[in-house]
Amino acid sequence: GQNIDQPTEMTATEGAIVQINCTYQTSGFNGLFWYQQHAGEAPTFLSYNVLDGLEEKGRFSSFLSRSKGYSYLLLKELQMKDSASYLCAVPNDYKLSFGAGTTVTVRA
Amino acid sequence: GAGVSQSPSNKVTEKGKDVELRCDPISGHTALYWYRQRLGQGLEFLIYFQGNSAPDKSGLPSDRFSAERTGESVSTLTIQRTQQEDSAVYLCASSLARAPEQYFGPGTRLTVT
Numbered sequence: 601g602q603n604i605d606q607p608t609e610m611t612a613t614e615g616a617i618v619q620i621n622c623t624y625q626t627s628g629f630n631g632l633f634w635y636q637q638h639a640g641e642a643p644t645f646l647s648y649n650v651l652d653g654l655e656e657k658g659r660f661s662s663f664l665s666r667s668k669g670y671s672y673l674l675l676k677e678l679q680m681k682d683s684a685s686y687l688c689a690v691p692n693d694y695k696l697s698f699g700a701g702t703t704v705t706v707r708a
Numbered sequence: 709g710a711g712v713s714q715s716p717s718n719k720v721t722e723k724g725k726d727v728e729l730r731c732d733p734i735s736g737h738t739a740l741y742w743y744r745q746r747l748g749q750g751l752e753f754l755i756y757f758q759g760n761s762a763p764d765k766s767g768l769p770s771d772r773f774s775a776e777r778t779g780e781s782v783s784t785l786t787i788q789r790t791q792q793e794d795s796a797v798y799l800c801a802s803s804l805a806r807a808p809e810q811y812f813g814p815g816t817r818l819t820v821t
Binding site (some may be wrong): 604631633635640641642643644645648679688689691695696697698699700701705 | 814
């Protein structure tokens with residue numbers, strides 16, 4: 601089975617940096633996803649890491665360490681629109697197993 | 709192009725009634741998934757379709773839940789004799805065959821009173 605843990609809530613100031621950690625325990629590993637979900641909306645794809653290391657995509661970066669079962673999503677230069685829930689997910693063959701999500705609140 | 713669409717966006721029903729939720733996947737996506745998201749919780753996998761067949765129904769919480777897909781397109785999730793614990797957002801996603809990235813619809817918010 602899958603066990604995926606991430607913090608419930610984080611608060612940060614506009615312009616700051618926030619790091620959302622995700623730890624996982626899986627029977628097999630086929631990569632790790634990060635999704636963003638604004639309240640009442642569909643989750644939208646942010647990143648997919650298969651290999652160890654940091655992948656940067658604009659203000660968002662995602663890091664993976666397979667040996668440690670650990671990933672983080674780094675949000676830089678925070679904007680008010682970044683207030684959302686961030687979901688860590690691990691594929692289990694064809695389906696995704698999700699963490700409970702981290703609600704990020706950006707304050708002015 | 710058009711994304712995944714779901715209808716209705718909101719549904720309020722009385723306990724004991726049946727409900728039907730609809731999902732229109734992205735054209736050409738042969739894989740389709742249903743998930744449930746309860747308030748404050750992560751997404752739970754319900755069922756997966758590859759084409760019209762459902763090789764994995766393991767996530768369906770009870771025999772009151774069923775789903776079908778016709779024409780490798782539209783899927784419907786049916787919940788019979790709804791209970792209050794069925795209240796949740798039901799999300800549909802689709803993907804290309806064997807592709808890891810899933811594209812989600814906006815969900816149907818179901819409230820059972």
